[in-house]
Amino acid sequence: MSSKRLEQIAQATKTAFVFPGQGSQKVGMLADLAQQFAGINATFAEASEAIGFDLWQIAQSGEGLNQTEFTQPVLLTASIALWRVWLELGGVAPKYLAGHSLGEYSALVAAEAMSLGDAVKLVHLRGKLMQEAVPEGQGAMAAILGLDDAKVLALCAEVNAQGQGSVDAANYNAQGQVVVAGDKAAVEAVMLAAKEQSGKAIALPVSVPSHCSLMKPAAEKFAQALEQTNIELPHLAVIQNVNAAIATDVAQLRQALTAQLYQSVQWTKTMQYLQDQGVQYVVECGPGNVLANMAKRLPNIEKAFPLDSSSRLEDALNAILVAEGKIA
Known part of the structure; x- marks a missing residue:
């Protein structure tokens, strides 16, 4: 055409x-x-x-x-x-x-x-x-569910300030659904913090942490x-x-x-x-x-x-x- x-x-x-x-x-x-x-x-x-x-x-x-x-x-x-x-x-x-x-x-x-x-x-x-x-195994991504965008960003900032590595909001997929990406330890720290805030966190099966620094x-x-x-x-x-x-x-x-x-x-x-x-x-x-x-x-x-x-x-x-x- x-x-x-x-x-x-x-x-x-x-x-x-x-x-x-x-x-x-x-x-x-x-x-x-x-x-x-x-x-x-x-x-x-x-x-x-x-x-x-x-x-x-x-x-x-x-x-x-x-x-x-x-x-x-x-x-x-x-x-x-x-x-x-x-x-x-x-x-x-x-x-x-x-x-x-x-x-x-x-x-x-x-x-x-x-x-x-x-x-x-x-x-x-x-x-x-x-x-x-980012060699396989060193990075990670996770979906954070049930928290607003500002809260997820705040959790990423807190973890980054702790020196556990780098983590960013990678995908704003929908209201209450943000994917984070970065160093594996930092992503895991955000997942733990999200659960403590009554959110859900699901690790994604990926080989690279996309859309992050x-x-x-x-x-x-x-x-x-x-x-x-x-x-x-x-x-x-x-x-x-x-x-x-x-x-x-x-x-x-x-x-x-x-x-x-x-x-x-x-x-x-x-x-x-x-x-x-x-x-x-x-x-x-x-x-x-x-x-x-x-x-x-x-x-x-x-x-x-x-x-x-x-x-x-x-x-x-x-x-x-x-x-x-x-x-x-």
């Missing part, structure tokens, strides 16, 4: 697409859809050729799937494969796109700001640099790769993680992608922005349904749909077409 056509058919919709980040990967993802839609395998073949190894084999076998440097290109490719199938089937083009962490790159590819080949190479490097910045060395190296990558302004509006805003020039876009490595993901503000703009329907374009489930709890979102199976894809296609008045 041409960029101009993409822009035209998205102008009047009340739909946003959101793309998941690391943690949504699943062995065997999109296998049933690949049997129905040749575009799934074609997209994986395109990305695999660009990156130099078989992403579909990793997705289906699970071998290496949870290693950050492989997780990221596999997830991005899966999301773009679903996006292409959606458009091929005549699905409504959304007015806004947003991606959670890694998912921001999927959103940018969908909006034609960068090619799939360039994007998979970028996120493969991103994963490698993140892992190199420990990632600054990775960001400095990654900025060089971003400068060498051909990036254009998106043809659909993409809301950025670090400021819940839309970039107005490519330099700003590159800066935000660099800062995303060590600054918080502002997902709560992103979803509020979508609601403020009149978005009523959210489609999660990628494996899993984490983002769709979070969107369902928002007051102005009428419906949220995942796409990661044949039945879910069909339900979403028909429901959005009816909701947007494209079919009766």
